[in-house]
Amino acid sequence: MRALILVRYGEIGLKGMNRRYFEKKFIKNIIMAVKHIEDAYVIDRHGRAYVDYNTKDHDEVIDIVTKIFGVVSISIAYKIDNDFELMKTEGLAEVKRQMLLTGATTFKVETKRANKGFPIKSPDICQKVGGYILSNVEGLKVDVNNPQITLTLEIREKTYIYCERIPGPGGMPYGTAGKGMLLLSGGIDSPVAAYLIGKRGVELEAVHFHSYPFTSDRALEKVIDLGKKLTQYTRNLKIHSVNILEIQKAINENCPSEEMTLLSRRFMMKIAEQLAVEQKCGCLITGENIGQVASQTMEGLTVTNNAVNMVVLRPLIAYDKVDIIKIAKQIDTFEISILPFEDCCTVFLPDRVVTRPKVDKIINSENLVNGEELIAQAIEQKKTYIISKGELLE
DSSP, X not given: OOEEXXXXXXXXGGOGGGHHHXXXXXXXXXXXXXXXXXXXXXXXXXXXXXXXXXXXXXXXXXXXXXTSTTEEEEEEXXXXXXXXXXXXHHHHHHHHHHHHHHOOOEEEEEEEEOOTTSSSOHHHHHHHHHHHHHHHSTTOEEOSSSOSEEEEEEESSSEEEEOOOEEOOOSOOTTSSOEEEEEOOSSSHHHHHHHHHXXXXXXXXXEEEEOTTTSOHHXXXXXXXXXXXXXXXXSEEEEEEEEOHHHHHHHHHHSOGGGHHHHHHHXXXXXXXXXXXXXXXXXXXXXXXXXXXXXOSHHHHHHHHHTOSSOEEOTTTTOOHHHHHHHHHHTTOHHHHTSOOOOGGGTTOOSSOOSSOOHHHHHHHHTTSOHHHHHHHHHHTOEEEEEETTEEOO
């Protein structure tokens, strides 16, 4: 009897006539995620995915599969023939295994009889298998409301026996909702925004802005490290690194100081939009959160939006900082994000930031610098880094 991973999805099942498109993409993503593991292969069958693998790769396979967008949960299952006597004996063996691992003393049996051709109905299977286990294990009790062990028998073309459910990220299969250009800083918010929008199926590409030599190589390394963490979920990520120091110098010399943050932000958005068009992205993605900093007021966001024609997605717009930090810790980006390396937003930082800007006034200030030439120069000098499965390729 060989263990395999039973993979469950959720929202994909609600897609009606388009469901099979999402299922195929979901299966393809799993196949791509485990293809480097020897002897691992994926089975697509009747609303379920199964990953068969060599037990020596157990921990690695579980870690990979539970980071695939669309996976609601997985179980380590044992596949047997649809034989009732086997269900009893193997169910007993699995409960004993769980008792040794956890010290549990209560259990119940659940049955999912997807194969209606199997002659014994679900309630009878639960009763008889449960009774067999109870009579063969001393000190074990039934608890149908809050059991420490839930033994599940899933009867399909074969019977799958499992106890534990390990949660995945949920969401939709990565790459099913188009492609977006992420403005990736070295802070806490933008990696979390990337995770959340990737979870909705949006494929990611990123642009990072810096002000070298006013910002250091360590700041860029920090962003690359964040990208490596994100590829646990996205597999691959392309990051365009753009120096905006000359733009910031021009703003500092020609525009009101309190508008520096917003004007810099508008230029970042314009550059991101041009790169997005070049890379065939359908939207921009930011980690902005209303009211979190002085420039992220409703008026400030209106001024930022006015800089571009492309739709801007802000998955964190209504999140509390505490909730953002919780997700950052969950996806393992928090400790990198709080490293004390400066970013471009700290260069020429004014003492006072305008919080209720007017679009017309900001545009008038923007016209005081040669924006088109500065943007073209910044894009021409960009550097691009490709990360795949946690490794920097170039």
